[in-house]
Structure formats: structure tokens, C-alpha cells
Amino acid sequence: MSTVLASKEALAGKRSHPWLVAWTAGLVTTVLLYAFRDYWPWAWQYPREWNVPLRFWVSDFMSWLVNEFDLGLFTFKELTRSLSWLLHWPLAAAQSLLSAGFGIELSEDEMLRLPRLSWLGIVALAVILGHLARNWGLAALTGSCFLYLALFGQWDSAMVTLSSIIIAVPIGVTAGLLVGIWGFRSARVEAIITPVLDLMQTVPVFAYLVPVLFLFGFGPVAAMIATIIYATPPMVRCTMLSLKLVPTETVEFGRMAGCTRRQLLWRVQIPSARPTLMVGVNQVIMLSLNMVIIASMIGAGGLGFDVLSSLKRLQFGQGVEAGLAITLLAIALDRLSQAFANQPPPEHREQPTSWLKRHPHLGIALAVILVTTGLGVFVDALRSLPENLTLTTGPFWNDVVSWVNVNFFDELDAVKSWLLLNFLIPVKRFLLQLPWVAVTGLVALAGYQLGGWRLALVSASLALFIAVTGNWEKSMISIYLCGISVLFAAAIGIPIGIWAALNNRVHRVVQNIIDTLQTLPSFVYLIPVVMLFRVGDFSAMIAIVAYAVVPAIRYTDHGIRQVPPDLIEASRAMGCSRLQLLRRVQLPMAMPEIMLGINQTIMMALAMLVITALVGTRDLGQEVYIALTKADTGRGVVAGVCVAFIAIIADRLIGAWARKKKRELGLA
Numbered sequence: 330m331s332t333v334l335a336s337k338e339a340l341a342g343k344r345s346h347p348w349l350v351a352w353t354a355g356l357v358t359t360v361l362l363y364a365f366r367d368y369w370p371w372a373w374q375y376p377r378e379w380n381v382p383l384r385f386w387v388s389d390f391m392s393w394l395v396n397e398f399d400l401g402l403f404t405f406k407e408l409t410r411s412l413s414w415l416l417h418w419p420l421a422a423a424q425s426l427l428s429a430g431f432g433i434e435l436s437e438d439e440m441l442r443l444p445r446l447s448w449l450g451i452v453a454l455a456v457i458l459g460h461l462a463r464n465w466g467l468a469a470l471t472g473s474c475f476l477y478l479a480l481f482g483q484w485d486s487a488m489v490t491l492s493s494i495i496i497a498v499p500i501g502v503t504a505g506l507l508v509g510i511w512g513f514r515s516a517r518v519e520a521i522i523t524p525v526l527d528l529m530q531t532v533p534v535f536a537y538l539v540p541v542l543f544l545f546g547f548g549p550v551a552a553m554i555a556t557i558i559y560a561t562p563p564m565v566r567c568t569m570l571s572l573k574l575v576p577t578e579t580v581e582f583g584r585m586a587g588c589t590r591r592q593l594l595w596r597v598q599i600p601s602a603r604p605t606l607m608v609g610v611n612q613v614i615m616l617s618l619n620m621v622i623i624a625s626m627i628g629a630g631g632l633g634f635d636v637l638s639s640l641k642r643l644q645f646g647q648g649v650e651a652g653l654a655i656t657l658l659a660i661a662l663d664r665l666s667q668a669f670a671n672q673p674p675p676e677h678r679e680q681p682t683s684w685l686k687r688h689p690h691l692g693i694a695l696a697v698i699l700v701t702t703g704l705g706v707f708v709d710a711l712r713s714l715p716e717n718l719t720l721t722t723g724p725f726w727n728d729v730v731s732w733v734n735v736n737f738f739d740e741l742d743a744v745k746s747w748l749l750l751n752f753l754i755p756v757k758r759f760l761l762q763l764p765w766v767a768v769t770g771l772v773a774l775a776g777y778q779l780g781g782w783r784l785a786l787v788s789a790s791l792a793l794f795i796a797v798t799g800n801w802e803k804s805m806i807s808i809y810l811c812g813i814s815v816l817f818a819a820a821i822g823i824p825i826g827i828w829a830a831l832n833n834r835v836h837r838v839v840q841n842i843i844d845t846l847q848t849l850p851s852f853v854y855l856i857p858v859v860m861l862f863r864v865g866d867f868s869a870m871i872a873i874v875a876y877a878v879v880p881a882i883r884y885t886d887h888g889i890r891q892v893p894p895d896l897i898e899a900s901r902a903m904g905c906s907r908l909q910l911l912r913r914v915q916l917p918m919a920m921p922e923i924m925l926g927i928n929q930t931i932m933m934a935l936a937m938l939v940i941t942a943l944v945g946t947r948d949l950g951q952e953v954y955i956a957l958t959k960a961d962t963g964r965g966v967v968a969g970v971c972v973a974f975i976a977i978i979a980d981r982l983i984g985a986w987a988r989k990k991k992r993e994l995g996l997a
Contacts, residue, residue, distance in 0.1 A: 348778055355774055359767035372766040380799040388963030391543055413550045416496075420553060423492035427451070428485060445488075447711045448479045450701030454694050455661060461690040462668035474661035482719040483632065483654040490631035491658065493624075494617050497553050501561040501613045506606070508561075509568020510594065519569060526562045531932065531976035533939035534559055534623050535953040536969025542627050543962045552629030560616035567609025571602035607670030614666055615848075618659045622852045623940075626957065632658075636852050640943070645730045645856045646723030652853035659848040730860045745867045753866055756813060760805045765796050772978060779985035788981065791974040800949060800971045807948040808975065810866060810941075811934045814873035818930050822878045823923065826885025827911070836886065843879045851876055851940045859944055869941035877933040884926020888919030918994060921987040928983040935976045939969075 366373035398405040425431045431443040455475040459468030478487040512519040537555045545551040575598050583597035599606070625633030632655050639648030685692045705712040733741075769792045777785035795804045829839040854872045862868040892915050900914045916923075942950035949968045956965030 351774060351778075355767070355771050359764060359771070362764040362767050363762065366764070373764045375765050375796045375799075375801050377799065379797065381797045383798050384961075384963035384967040386963065387966050388961060391540065391962040395544065409544045410546075413545050413548075413554075416550050416553060419496050420493065420550060423496050424489060424549075427488040427492045444702060444705045444712055446698060447701035447705040448484050448714055449711055450698045451488075452476050452479065453697045453701070457690050457694045457697070458665055459668075462665050462672065467664055467668055471661045471665060474657040477657050478654055479714045480718075480720050481650055481654070482716070482721060483635075483651060484714065486630075486632045486635050486651065487654055487658060488631075490618075490621055490629075490633065490655070493549065493553050493556065493621075493629060493631065494614070494662070497556045497560065497617050498610075498613050501557045501617065502564055502610050504557070505561045505564025505609060505613065506568050509565045509609075510572070512565065512569045513572040522565065526565060527977060528970070528973050529558075529562045531935070531973035531980070532969045533936060533950065533953055533972050534620060535939045535942075535950070535957055536965050536972075538623065538627050539953070539956050539960070539962050539965030539969075542957070543960055548628040549630060552624035552627050555627065556617050556620045556624050556629075559620050560613045563612035563616065564609040567605055567612070568602075571605030571609075572598055574605065575601045604670055607666065611663060611666040611670065614662050615659060618655060618662070618848075619850070621655055622850050633850075636850060640852055640856050640859075643856065643860055644723065644727065645860055646721075646726035648853060648856040649726050650721065650723055652850050655850050656845065656848045660845075663848070730857055734861060741861060745862055749865075749867055753809075753813060753870070757806065757809045757866075760809045761802060763805070765801050769793055769796070772982075775982055776985075779982055779989060784981055784985055788978050791978050794974055795971045798967050798971065800952070800968060803947070803949050803952060803968075804971055804975060806946070807935070807938055807950065807972065810869055810873065810946065810948060811931065811938055811975075814870050814877060814934050815927065815930050817870070817874045818878040818934070819881050819927055821874070822881025822926070822930070823885045826882045826923075826926075827889060827916075829882065829886045830889035830915075831911075839882060839886070843882055846875075847879050851937055854937075855940065855944060864944040866946060868944045869938075869946045872941055872944070873934050873937045876937045877930045880926045880929035880933060881923075882926075884929065885919070885923050888922025888926070889915050891922065892918045921990045921994070924983055924987050924990075928980055928987075931979045931983075932976055935972055939972065 362369060362372050370376075371379075395406045395409075400408065403411070426446060428445060430445040452472055452475045456468045456472035459465075459471035478484050508522065512522050537559050541551050541555040541558070545554055579597060579601050580593065583593045588597060621629065621631065622633035622636050625631065625637050632651050635651035636648050636655070639645070639651060701711055709715070710718075769789055772792050773785045773789035776788035795801055825839060829836040854875045855868075858868045858872045858875075862871065896914060896918070897910065900910050905914065938946070938948065939950035939953050942948070942954035949972050952968035953965050953972070956962070956968065
């Protein structure tokens with residue numbers, strides 16, 4: 330047995346030897362390129378005269394598209410404005426129903442005002458939907474979430490946000506479903522749209538706003554269009570995946586029953602794929618709410634505007650209340666969509682003759698809405714909760730942050746200065762001094778080792794794109810901020826994940842906390858950080874760590890819990906202590922899953938990187954933000970694509986490593 334193990338170790342050593350030589354050669358080449366940078370300056374710093382002016386080409390193309398492109402019957406600009414006009418009507422109707430009320434012009438001097446839905450009626454409707462979806466527990470949760478909006482003075486803004494969501498989500502779901510069906514039916518279409526979806530899901534959300542602002546102007550409709558574009562890709566993916574997972578027997582049974590191709594799709598495959606499709610619907614809802622604050626930059630209004638204005642005025646308490654309102658709205662819609670997705674199919678039983686007995690929840694909801702809205706005409710308190718009955722915790726949170734600032738400013742500033750001088754700035758300088766040729770080559774080498782020539786070529790091409798578009802230096806700053814933040818997030822998240830995996834009580838507490846953290850808007854993290862640490866790289870790092878730590882915790886917990894129980898029992902039978910079991914069995918077996926969590930942490934860190942441009946970073950995020958403020962489409966699109974390419978490189982390399990490791994461990 331020992332001879333066999335020794336031979337395996339020797340063979341492994343021989344296999345790894347060429348890679349050791351290759352990496353040593355790569356690192357030596359990097360050092361030589363840096364040492365002789367005066368002789369080969371082009372290899373150290375990408376020459377500006379070699380830049381491809383892609384940003385100007387994109388800007389010129391967009392200008393031509395909007396101002397000169399003629400479709401015959403109408404121009405492209407008229408087409409985009411017509412689309413905005415069409416979307417304006419359902420959005421205006423939803424806002425009138427939930428927020429503003431209806432105004433009917435009877436004559437030039439007379440206007441009939443119809444009230445909006447009563448806040449009490451909408452809270453009751455949330456309770457009814459919760460009970461219909463699952464039980465009284467969910468009814469209490471959803472009702473409490475909506476009641477918070479009223480009691481804490483967030484109702485008007487929340488209804489503006491909700492009116493946009495209830496229009497954007499159906500459009501996003503429908504568009505995603507149709508594109509997903511198209512991709513499912515055609516392998517060629519799937520091959521085309523898959524990289525497009527990868528790009529859409531890694532491009533920073535700010536980058537969506539620049540072309541949308543240019544094409545559709547400023548206002549709630551443009552913000553809703555940006556939300557739809559951002560939130561649709563998960564529905565496309567879920568549609569293609571769910572239709573592929575429909576059992577072959579079910580499809581064959583439908584064909585034997587004489588179904589046409591259309592009947593087979595809509596009456597057999599779509600109903601069978603319903604649970605996974607509802608996951609896509611849930612993701613569209615969550616991403617739409619995640620877009621709320623960012624969309625407010627181009628006129629969305631609502632809760633997002635409240636959080637953004639609180640950040641500008643450094644009003645932490647008001648920002649927390651508005652951010653918590655978005656979180657609770659997200660929790661309510663998330664739990665409702667999940668409950669409807671997990672509902673068992675209805676039992677076939679004899680239907681009652683009475684409509685009210687067949688649809689009791691609908692009947693009660695209509696009655697409640699009609700009664701509360703009707704009474705709201707005469708009772709102002711039913712139309713909107715009086716201000717003297719509302720609550721606020723804003724001053725309390727402002728006082729807490731002020732107290733921390735007053736009593737611990739020296740300590741916080743000392744920690745900030747030490748980390749900046751001894752860690753952040755040296756890492757930043759090191760990355761900025763790396764030769765771009767060497768970095769591109771090392772990325773290609775990693776791709777070749779993990780996934781062969783194809784991955785090497787893709788990784789090197791994406792890195793080269795960053796260089797030739799003149800964004801190398803800003804990309805290195807982005808990588809520095811993202812890399813350090815991910816390092817800290819992993820150092821915090823992995824131990825917490827291990828603790829949660831080994832203790833069921835801790836697991837339940839941690840799951841509730843990270844579920845809440847994941848629904849908090851990204852901008853909410855910036856407000857206390859800026860108040861405590863001012864602007865700069867350190868503040869950006871703290872905000873990114875707080876936002877991106879969740880996947881590191883979740884995937885570590887999940888990975889350790891997925892280790893086969895028989896393997897754990899065998900290790901215990903061999904006399905492993907608890908620490909040995911963790912170190913030698915559970916962590917190695919869970920490492921692929923943990924690395925996927927680190928991958929997701931990188932994705933979230935890059936997404937947050939653009940948000941932190943508001944606190945003074947000088948990276949690609951700042952490029953996208955400046956492009957938005959100047960309506961410079963080319964600059965914003967190219968910088969956003971560079972961020973996406975960094976994310977894709979990290980995703981492909983880590984994904985390839987995880988798959989390789991799973992095969993080695995026999996988990997694939």
C-alpha cells in the first residue's frame with residue numbers, strides 16, 4: 330500500500346514539475362521586464378499611441394444612431410421615443426393607482442379627483458396574498474413589511490417604487506421567457522446569447538444607465554427601461570435550463586397525446602418547468618429592487634431617490650430607514666414569489682357553484698380594496714397615515730454615528746492610516762508597476778493550466794482588450810481594491826461559514842443575518858462608512874467588504890454541510906479528532922464550493938466597485954460614473970465592459986479550477 334502511495338506521489342510530482350518550471354519562467358520574465366523597463370518601455374507601460382479609440386467609435390455610433398439613422402417610416406430616435414411613450418401609460422396608471430390618484434378632466438375649469446388605493450387596503454391585500462400563498466405566518470410577515478412602510482413615513486416613496494416594479498417585472502419576465510424559449514429551441518441561438526448574458530450580468534449597473542439616458546432621456550420611463558434590461562438575463566437562463574430539465578418521458582407522453590409543437594410547449598413543458606421558472610421570476614423581482622437606487626440617478630424617484638439624497642447629505646438615519654424600506658419590500662415580494670413557486674399543484678375536486686366559494690381570497694381582497702378606498706374619500710387617515718402617527722429612528726442612528734465619531738475618531742483614524750500606509754498603498758503601487766505584457770502572459774498561463782488553450786486564449790484576449798482601450802492603469806486600481814476587499818471578506822466570511830456549518834444554532838442565526846444583508850441596497854453601506862472614515866480607498870474597501878462578504882459565508886457553510894456523511898463517519902472511525910476532521914477532510918472536500926463562494930464574492934465586489942466611485946476612488950468605477958454625469962456613452966460602455974472582462978476572467982479561471990478539483994475529489 331505504501332509503495333502504491335509513494336508511486337502516486339512521485340507521478341504527481343513529475344506531472345506538476347513542468348508547471349513549476351513554466352510559472353518560474355513567467356515570474357522571472359516579469360522581473361526582467363520590470364528591471365529593463367527603460368529599454369522596453371512598451372512592455373512595461375502600454376503606449377498611449379497604441380490605444381484603440383473604441384470609446385470615441387462607440388460615442389460616434391450612438392450619435393449617428395440617434396440623430397441620423399432612418400428606418401424609412403421613422404427615425405431611430407422616433408422609435409425610442411415611441412417606446413418611451415408606450416411604456417409611460419402603464420407606468421402612469423400604476424403610479425396613479427398606488428401613489429398619486431386619478432385626475433379626470435370634466436371641463437376646462439373642473440377636475441374630478443379619484444383617490445389612490447388606501448394604505449390600509451394595500452396592507453390588508455399583502456396579508457391576503459401571504460395567506461393565499463402559504464399560511465398565516467407568511468401573511469403576518471408580508472403584512473408587517475408593508476405596515477412598516479406606513480408607520481415609518483416611507484409609504485409615498487415606496488408606492489412610487491412599487492408602481493415601477495409591478496410594470497417592469499412582468500415585462501422582464503415575458504421578454505426573458507420568450508428569449509429563453511428561442512434559445513432552448515435553437516442551439517445556435519443559445520450559443521450566441523450565452524456570452525451576451527454573461528456580459529450583461531457582469532457589466533456594472535451604472536453602465537446600463539449611460540446608453541439608456543442617451544437613447545430614452547431622463548425620467549421614470551428611462552429608469553424603468555434600464556431596470557428591465559438589467560433584470561431580464563436571469564429569466565432567460567432559468568427558462569433555458571428549466572425546459573432542458575423537463576423529463577423526456579413527459580415530453581414523449583405529450584407527443585403521444587397528439588400535441589402540436591406549440592401545445593407541447595405551453596401545455597406540457599412550461600407547466601412542468603414551473604418551479605424553476607418561478608426561480609427566474611424571483612430573480613427578476615430581486616434585481617429590479619436592487620436597481621431601485623441606481624435607477625433614481627436618471628429619474629426613477631421613490632425610495633431609491635430617498636437613499637441617494639440621504640447619502641449626499643450624510644443623513645445616516647434617514648438613509649437606513651429608506652434602505653430598510655427597500656429591504657422589507659424585497660423580503661415581502663421575495664417570500665411571496667417563493668411561496669407561489671413552491672405551491673403544490675391544485676387537487677382536482679368538484680368545484681363549488683358559487684364564485685365567492687371558488688375564489689374566497691379574491692373576493693375578500695376586492696371587498697377590502699373597495700371599502701377602504703371608498704372610505705378614504707371621506708377619511709383622510711385611510712388615504713394616507715397622518716404624520717403625527719408615524720415613527721422615525723433617523724435621529725437615533727445619526728446620534729449613534731456621531732457618538733462613535735466623537736469618542737473613537739482617533740482610534741478609527743489610526744487603524745485607517747496604518748492599513749493605508751502599510752498595506753493598501755504598497756499593494757496598489759506593486760500592481761501599477763507590473764508590466765502589462767507579463768500580466769497578460771501570466772493570465773494566459775493560468776488559463777492554459779486550468780482549462781487548456783481555449784481558456785488561455787479567452788483570458789489573454791480579454792486582458793489585452795483592457796490594455797488596448799487605454800484602461801490598464803484604472804483596471805489595476807480596480808483589481809487592487811477588489812482583490813484586497815475579497816481577501817478581507819474571505820478572512821471574515823470563511824471562519825464564520827465554518828462556525829455556522831459546525832453549529833446548527835449558529836447556522837440559523839447566521840442565515841437570517843446574511844439573508845437580510847443580501848437584500849440591503851448597496852448604497853446603504855456607503856453612508857456610515859463615509860461618515861466614519863470620510864472618502865477614499867479605505868472607505869471604498871470597507872463598503873465592498875461589508876457588501877461582498879455574504880457569498881463567502883454562505884458557500885463555506887454549504888460546502889462543509891455537503892461533505893458525504895459516510896466519509897465523515899469513516900474518518901471518525903479512524904480516530905480523527907474534530908480539528909483533524911475539519912482540516913483534513915471537510916475543508917479539502919468543501920474547497921471547490923468555497924472557491925465558488927470566493928468567485929461570487931469577486932463578482933459582488935466588482936459590482937460594488939462602481940458604487941464606491943461616489944466616495945472618491947480613481948478606478949474603472951469612476952470612469953463609468955463620470956461617463957454617466959457627462960452622458961459620454963462610449964466612455965461608460967468601454968469602462969463597463971472592462972469591468973465585465975475582469976469579472977469574466979476571474980469567473981472562468983476559478984470555475985475551471987473548481988471543476989478540476991471536483992474531478993480529482995470524485996465529486997463531479
